[in-house]
Amino acid sequence: xxxxxxxxxxxxxxxxxxxxxxxxxxxxxxxxxxxxxxxxxxxxxxxxxxxxxxxxxxxxxxxxxxxxxxxxxxxxxxxxxxxxxxxxxxxxxxxxxxxxxxxxxxxxxxxxxxxxxxxxxxxxxxxxxxxxxxxxxxxxxxxxxxxxxxxxxxxxxxxxxxxxxxxxxx
Amino acid sequence: xxxxxxxxxxxxxxxxxxxxxxxxxxxxxxxxxxxxxxxxxxxxxxxxxxxxxxxxxxxxxxxxxxxxxxxxxxxxxxxxxxxxxxxxxxxxxxxxxxxxxx
Amino acid sequence: xxxxxxxxxxxxxxxxxxxxxxxxxxxxxxxxxxxxxxxxxxxxxxxxxxxxxxxxxxxxxxxxxxxxxxxxxxxxxxxxxxxxxxxxxxxxxxxxxxxxxxxxxxxxxxxxxxxxxxxxxxxxxxxxxxxxxxxxxxxxxxxxxxxxxxxxxxxxxxxxxxxxxxxxxxxxxxxxxxxxxxxxxxxxxxxxxxxxxxxxxxxxxxxxxxxxxxxxxxxxxxxxxxxxxxxxxxxxxxxxxxxxxxxxxxxxxxxxxxxxxxxxxxxxxxxxxxxxxxxxxxxxxxxxxxxxxxxxxxxxxxxxxxxxxxxxxxxxxxxxxxxxxxxxxxxxxxxxxxxxxxxxxxxxxxxxxxxxxxxxxxxxxxxxxxxxxxxxxxxxxxxxxxxxxxxxxxxxxxxxxxxxxxxxxxxxxxxxxxxxxxxxxxxxxxxxxxxxxxxxxxxxxxxxxxxxxxxxxxxxxxxxxxxxxxxxxxxxxxxxxxxxxxxxxxxxxxxxxxxxxxxxxxxxxxxxxxxxxxxxxxxxxxxxxxxxxxxxxxxxxxxxxxxxxxxxxxxxxxxxxxxxxxxxxxxxxxxxxxxxxxxxxxxxxxxxxxxxxxxxxxxxxxxxxxxxxxxxxxxxxxxxxxxxxxxxxxxxxxxxxxxxxxxxxxxxxxxxxxxxxxxxxxxxxxxxxxxxxxxxxxxxxxxxxxxxxxxxxxxxxxxxxxxxxxxxxxxxxxxx
Numbered sequence: 005x006x007x008x009x010x011x012x013x014x015x016x017x018x019x020x021x022x023x024x025x026x027x028x029x030x031x032x033x034x035x036x037x038x039x040x041x042x043x044x045x046x047x048x049x050x051x052x053x054x055x056x057x058x059x060x061x062x063x064x065x066x067x068x069x070x071x072x073x074x075x076x077x078x079x080x081x082x083x084x085x086x087x088x089x090x091x092x093x094x095x096x097x098x099x100x101x102x103x104x105x106x107x108x109x110x111x112x113x114x115x116x117x118x119x120x121x122x123x124x125x126x127x128x129x130x131x132x133x134x135x136x137x138x139x140x141x142x143x144x145x146x147x148x149x150x151x152x153x154x155x156x157x158x159x160x161x162x163x164x165x166x167x168x169x170x171x172x173x174x
Numbered sequence: 175x176x177x178x179x180x181x182x183x184x185x186x187x188x189x190x191x192x193x194x195x196x197x198x199x200x201x202x203x204x205x206x207x208x209x210x211x212x213x214x215x216x217x218x219x220x221x222x223x224x225x226x227x228x229x230x231x232x233x234x235x236x237x238x239x240x241x242x243x244x245x246x247x248x249x250x251x252x253x254x255x256x257x258x259x260x261x262x263x264x265x266x267x268x269x270x271x272x273x274x275x276x
Numbered sequence: 277x278x279x280x281x282x283x284x285x286x287x288x289x290x291x292x293x294x295x296x297x298x299x300x301x302x303x304x305x306x307x308x309x310x311x312x313x314x315x316x317x318x319x320x321x322x323x324x325x326x327x328x329x330x331x332x333x334x335x336x337x338x339x340x341x342x343x344x345x346x347x348x349x350x351x352x353x354x355x356x357x358x359x360x361x362x363x364x365x366x367x368x369x370x371x372x373x374x375x376x377x378x379x380x381x382x383x384x385x386x387x388x389x390x391x392x393x394x395x396x397x398x399x400x401x402x403x404x405x406x407x408x409x410x411x412x413x414x415x416x417x418x419x420x421x422x423x424x425x426x427x428x429x430x431x432x433x434x435x436x437x438x439x440x441x442x443x444x445x446x447x448x449x450x451x452x453x454x455x456x457x458x459x460x461x462x463x464x465x466x467x468x469x470x471x472x473x474x475x476x477x478x479x480x481x482x483x484x485x486x487x488x489x490x491x492x493x494x495x496x497x498x499x500x501x502x503x504x505x506x507x508x509x510x511x512x513x514x515x516x517x518x519x520x521x522x523x524x525x526x527x528x529x530x531x532x533x534x535x536x537x538x539x540x541x542x543x544x545x546x547x548x549x550x551x552x553x554x555x556x557x558x559x560x561x562x563x564x565x566x567x568x569x570x571x572x573x574x575x576x577x578x579x580x581x582x583x584x585x586x587x588x589x590x591x592x593x594x595x596x597x598x599x600x601x602x603x604x605x606x607x608x609x610x611x612x613x614x615x616x617x618x619x620x621x622x623x624x625x626x627x628x629x630x631x632x633x634x635x636x637x638x639x640x641x642x643x644x645x646x647x648x649x650x651x652x653x654x655x656x657x658x659x660x661x662x663x664x665x666x667x668x669x670x671x672x673x674x675x676x677x678x679x680x681x682x683x684x685x686x687x688x689x690x691x692x693x694x695x696x697x698x699x700x701x702x703x704x705x706x707x708x709x710x711x712x713x714x715x716x717x718x719x720x721x722x723x724x725x726x727x728x729x730x731x732x733x734x735x736x737x738x739x740x741x742x743x744x745x746x747x748x749x750x751x752x753x754x755x756x757x758x759x760x761x762x763x764x765x766x767x768x769x770x771x772x773x774x775x776x777x778x779x780x781x782x783x784x785x786x787x788x789x790x791x792x793x794x795x796x797x798x799x800x801x802x803x804x805x806x807x808x809x810x811x812x813x814x815x816x817x818x819x820x821x822x823x824x825x826x827x828x829x830x831x832x833x834x835x836x837x838x839x840x841x842x843x844x845x846x847x848x849x850x851x852x853x854x855x856x857x858x859x860x861x862x863x864x865x866x867x868x869x870x871x872x873x874x875x876x877x878x879x880x881x882x883x884x885x886x887x888x889x890x891x892x893x894x895x896x897x898x899x900x901x902x903x904x905x906x907x908x909x910x911x912x913x914x915x916x917x918x919x920x921x922x923x924x925x926x927x928x929x930x931x932x933x934x935x936x937x938x939x940x941x942x943x944x945x946x947x948x949x950x951x952x953x954x955x956x957x958x959x960x961x962x963x964x965x966x967x968x969x970x971x972x973x974x975x976x977x978x979x980x981x982x983x984x985x986x987x988x989x990x991x992x993x994x995x996x
Contacts, residue, residue: 006175008175008176009175009176009180012176012180013180016180016184019184019188020184020187020188020191023188023191023192023211024191026195026207026211027191027192027194027195027198027199027204027207027208027211028195032201032203032204035204035207036203036207039207039210039211042188042211042214043210043214046188046214046217046218049181049184049218050217050218050221052176053181053221053222053224053225054225055221055224055225055235058217058221058235058238061239061242062214062217065242065245065246066210066214066242066245069246070210070245070246070249071210073249073250073253074203074206074207074210074249074253076253077203077253077256077257078203080257080260081203081256081257081260081266090200091199091200091201091204092198092199092200093198093199093200093269093972096198098197098976099193099194099197099198099972099976100194100198102193102197102976102979102980102983103190103191103193103194103197104190105983106190106193106979106983107186107187107190109983109986109987110186110189110190111182111183111186113990114179114182114183114186115179119178119226119227120177120178120179120182121177121178121179122177122178122226122227123175123177123178123226124175124176124178124225124226125229127225127229128229128230130230131229131230136232137232137235140232140236141236141239146232147232147236150236150240151236154239154240154243154244157243157244157247158243158246158247160247161246161247161248161250161251162250164251164254165250165251165253165254166254168251168254168255168258169253169254169257169258171261193979196972196975197972197975197976197979198972205972268970268971268972269970269972271969
């Protein structure tokens, strides 16, 4: 085992543990904090994949914005947060079985795939050229349409969430 | 050198964890947390495939960016819905929100 | 800006004004008329610049100013081109159109009582009836037109169409302008649409001109098919092509192609310029406001018909038959309308028939080959007839003022109610006098004399004795009825109280009169023939050279005759007619009968009823058409045959429906469906617990199914 492999296993273990805690802990605020740890672990795995840009974006967008938004929402709905009772539905074992089956199926199917054990080649220099990616996003022959659709989606979400969350009684 | 399989297994595990959260948790915010986990596992997959199989191509990266945007939009709308429901019905437990019951 | 660009731009301002007034400014009267007049001024300015830039150009007719764009694809690489052109004919037409349009626009402001209070009971669709001014000494004053902006929008659209027609370089865009003018004519005759007479007149005008337009369209199509182009210079400037057309038989009535298409196009003129037998719409068109009568039905639109005839003259002149038809129709119309005009009492109707008569003059002039004379008379007539119409509008306006003052119930347009207006409305009187003298051809000073003289000498020189005699007689009658009109309206003593209280109209109305009066005198001076004794040659006969150069065979007609007989004739008929008119009508007192009616009552009645042509058309066209639509189409075809078939189909369908219902539907289908409908709620009840309203349950189910399907798919399709 190389150091990188050990490091990856360590990161994966921490991330998965934090993920499990995030979906199972009783206090919702703790769940949010576990989520942040999970997201951080994911960011580290992005870094191991030599995608520094998305690692940074992961930290900035997910941890910096989305997770904080969640924390705010939790604090806003604090009054009814029943932290004392069970936080899982009564029949929680059904989804547990389901996801276990799904996991087995996924891994089973994937293991038959020819590229399952593929090893990374050396990353070409242009792959980590961020400017190229940025230009492609605004190039009419490349990804400008998805890029614009994404902007419209964000705008729509912005307007929609303001509309939905506005208190019309007041 | 880490084989691709490690990433895939890791991502699948994270996805299943998130899915469990979505299916089993009572609290709507916790469900959102589960969704975030699932989206993250998708991103790990996308980046892993890019790194191992399609390296200089930019499609995968665009997908990752779009998933990030979609996640942000989904969280914003989802939380807005939760806050709106909370204002009207003073609850964030999804089982209590069953107006569509047959 | 070069001349081509300017030519393209000439029709544009009125169109913009139309759109703006209709869409934006129709609530603000002052803004609307400012827009319309501003647009008219712009077009006028451009027209003048264009006119004076070409007026001294030698050989303009051989090398006219042209500019065109490909417009409609007519094949792989060929295009139908449209464009603008400026040759001598369109230049002079542009000149008089620009002047008359501008003056009439300004006149309309005063005519529609701008600046006066709103009427007491005025409603859109009726002429304003006057408003009461409150306060000390309450009295009634004219009130402003309720649909003021609408009027300016329509006349702007009209001006656009007229300019388009004049500057266009092909018959198709001419036709487009022609038809837009037809629409505007309809809209403006029916401007006071709440009056039944106005509505009927509008419909009549539209349908009657439509008859001519259909033939004209046929002519256009035929001409295009024969030549592959509608461009003026490609057809009328191409002698070889004209010759071919003139010698190829068309197979219709023994006419050559040139004759056939020329006559078809000429029928368009007959409709638009109100020539016999399609003249009936023009007198009724006087239901519209007076500026409309002046602009559409005297100066511009009816002139457009003659303009077209002058345009197609090179084509028509290839066929003797066509020329003969033109001269017969023209001369007959000239005489026929002049006789009617002598017996009308409505001041505007006299002018309407006079217009028909004068247009007949031009057509007859073309028929005898006096091309330049026709164009010359077109220009002079436009000025003095617009002047006369606006003058009559001014008279009517003054009379309405008197009627409001005295509260009498009388027709302000009936000349027998007037008299003595000379002192009340001096400016109107003097300008009307100038216009009337120009119309009668008062020697030497007026424009009408020179142009009429030229037509008469053209007919004389060509040896067309019948035409010459007819036109001379018509000229005599013209002078007679003009004097009758002037005498009845302005001279003598007032015959009613209203006439005694009539009142000069505002400056916006009199100023255009003065401008037009100026042209009614001076427009003739550009065409004084050189052989005229005394003053001939003092002023260069510029018009003759300028417009005459349009004809390929230029020079022959001008050389032909220098006889003084036509000159003497026109002197005699003009002065004689005027004297006779004065003699007969200067002694008329209030309540007296028309002297002609006293002398020859039968003839007078015949003339007053316009030879009963309207009644005749009513009998032979309108009533049969009504009979066909009511009895034949409605009762027989519609009710009996078509309805019968439809009812039969309906009954058959009903029978079939009953059979299907009683034999198939009720026993078989219904029972099955009843059984089914009983089962479905039961099924629903059994499925109901699934619908818990819990999203997570739904999702568990959905994902379970998705996973199972995925596994099965993988197992059966991928592994296998």
